[in-house]
Amino acid sequence: MPSVGVRCLFAGLLVFALSSTGCSELYFFFGPGGPFGPGGTTTVTQSASTIPAPIFSSQAIDPELEATAGAKVIVVADMDGDGLDDLVSGSNESQPIQLHMRTGAAVAFDTFSVAGGGPISEMADLEVTDFDGDGNPDVAVLVSDTGFVPVDGASVRGSVVLLFAPADPRDQLSWTEVTITETFNLPGATPGFTAFAIADMNGDGLPDIVLASNEVDNTDLIRLFLNPGGANARDGGAWTQSASPITGDVNIVTDIDVADLDLDGDMDVVATFPTSATFNIRWLVNPLQESGAAAAQAGSWERRILGQQSERDPDNQGGDAIGLGDIDGDGDTDVAVAFASLSLVQWFENPGAPFIQQQTFPWRVFNLGQLVEGKEINQLQLVDLNMDGNLDAFVTASGNMVGFQRGSNVQDFWNGFSILATDPVADIGRTAFSDVNADGKLDMITPIDRDGVAQDSFLIFLRLSGN
Numbered sequence: 396m397p398s399v400g401v402r403c404l405f406a407g408l409l410v411f412a413l414s415s416t417g418c419s420e421l422y423f424f425f426g427p428g429g430p431f432g433p434g435g436t437t438t439v440t441q442s443a444s445t446i447p448a449p450i451f452s453s454q455a456i457d458p459e460l461e462a463t464a465g466a467k468v469i470v471v472a473d474m475d476g477d478g479l480d481d482l483v484s485g486s487n488e489s490q491p492i493q494l495h496m497r498t499g500a501a502v503a504f505d506t507f508s509v510a511g512g513g514p515i516s517e518m519a520d521l522e523v524t525d526f527d528g529d530g531n532p533d534v535a536v537l538v539s540d541t542g543f544v545p546v547d548g549a550s551v552r553g554s555v556v557l558l559f560a561p562a563d564p565r566d567q568l569s570w571t572e573v574t575i576t577e578t579f580n581l582p583g584a585t586p587g588f589t590a591f592a593i594a595d596m597n598g599d600g601l602p603d604i605v606l607a608s609n610e611v612d613n614t615d616l617i618r619l620f621l622n623p624g625g626a627n628a629r630d631g632g633a634w635t636q637s638a639s640p641i642t643g644d645v646n647i648v649t650d651i652d653v654a655d656l657d658l659d660g661d662m663d664v665v666a667t668f669p670t671s672a673t674f675n676i677r678w679l680v681n682p683l684q685e686s687g688a689a690a691a692q693a694g695s696w697e698r699r700i701l702g703q704q705s706e707r708d709p710d711n712q713g714g715d716a717i718g719l720g721d722i723d724g725d726g727d728t729d730v731a732v733a734f735a736s737l738s739l740v741q742w743f744e745n746p747g748a749p750f751i752q753q754q755t756f757p758w759r760v761f762n763l764g765q766l767v768e769g770k771e772i773n774q775l776q777l778v779d780l781n782m783d784g785n786l787d788a789f790v791t792a793s794g795n796m797v798g799f800q801r802g803s804n805v806q807d808f809w810n811g812f813s814i815l816a817t818d819p820v821a822d823i824g825r826t827a828f829s830d831v832n833a834d835g836k837l838d839m840i841t842p843i844d845r846d847g848v849a850q851d852s853f854l855i856f857l858r859l860s861g862n
């Protein structure tokens with residue numbers, strides 16, 4: 396792992412570099428550059444004003460290990476119950492699932508692997524929760540490619556793998572690995588598993604798994620896997636799938652998330668099917684409160700349109716990434732959606748209960764922010780970046796990190812600011828947020844993936860100042 400440090404200060408930009416002998420350097424240009432304003436790589440295309448960008452210092456989580464090649468995803472979780480935020484990460488090229496355990500009040504970590512290699516080969520996402528109720532946080536890994544041979548006619552074999560933690564998560568050899576489902580996809584198709592969400596979907600208090608699955612027979616589904624609870628959760632075959640998928644389509648499903656959209660006390664599903672001519676952003680009504688657990692477990696939930704994000708070109712559709720949260724502060728969950736190829740983020744206003752329970756037409760939609768053409772968005776999260784009580788939009792696109800902050804009118808274009816731009820361009824994976832050093836400012840923990848297997852890393856960006 397290369398060292399990280401401040402290299403120079405010029406033109407109002409802090410420049411950080413990763414360096415090692417014989418390798419090129421990766422620079423981080425901190426605002427006001429990037430996609431907004433002078434000194435950056437692009438300019439904003441909309442009339443939204445820019446605001447002063449936050450300033451960060453940075454450090455590698457573990458500068459000595461080279462086990463993070465293909466850094467993909469990192470999440471925050473207290474893995475040992477000491478009240479300090481630990482980290483769990485996955486890397487696609489070196490293929491480990493790693494724990495990064497805080498060693499004390501200082502921002503320092505003890506890093507080690509607990510799983511990896513097939514079936515955890517190329518992962519799309521991971522989440523942390525206690526699946527078996529023993530009080531120890533477990534890890535769920537969404538694997539887009541196990542590396543194992545698929546069935547005839549398919550090109551990729553994916554899986555959902557659960558990693559059950561021992562009483563001491565540092566006991567690397569006592570973690571238990573369980574596969575609960577697999578899928579196969581056609582050559583050239585979107586990988587079978589693209590997204591998952593974890594929540595209690597049938598009201599029994601146990602975390603279930605909602606899974607976006609694009610399969611070999613051109614059936615694109617959202618499946619529900621129900622947690623059997625207790626020790627049975629450690630038996631992959633005991634996880635029961637709903638009698639039928641909660642929805643199906645002939646168009647690929649790219650992203651899903653869950654929230655109680657209609658405020659009736661159960662968790663609904665938001666999903667994007669970008670190539671669908673209608674309903675390409677939809678929500679699925681959980682029947683639990685109205686009809687009971689048996690109806691929720693049966694599948695075939697009612698489909699409602701949330702919105703349509705598309706243009707006339709059928710090969711250039713939106714609905715690529717979603718973020719859920721109360722954007723306008725009225726007490727219900729709104730939905731932000733990224734149109735990757737147009738570099739556009741829009742948000743859809745929840746019409747509110749009980750209106751939402753009957754509405755069968757699209758929600759009101761507003762433009763949130765847009766980058767210049769060619770900056771293709773690969774990540775969208777709703778996060779209170781400046782901890783002022785309002786959600787901001789965090790976006791990564793073509794090696795850039797960008798924030799959007801609402802102005803006095805939440806329905807107008809938001810104010811944009813560049814967080815950093817990588818040069819050469821690196822893939823920025825799923826970022827986590829935590830006040831790592833307990834200074835009252837929200838910090839970022841980010842996977843950085845460059846071409847090749849050198850100089851990839853998980854970096855902590857400690858917020859010093861700014862919006």
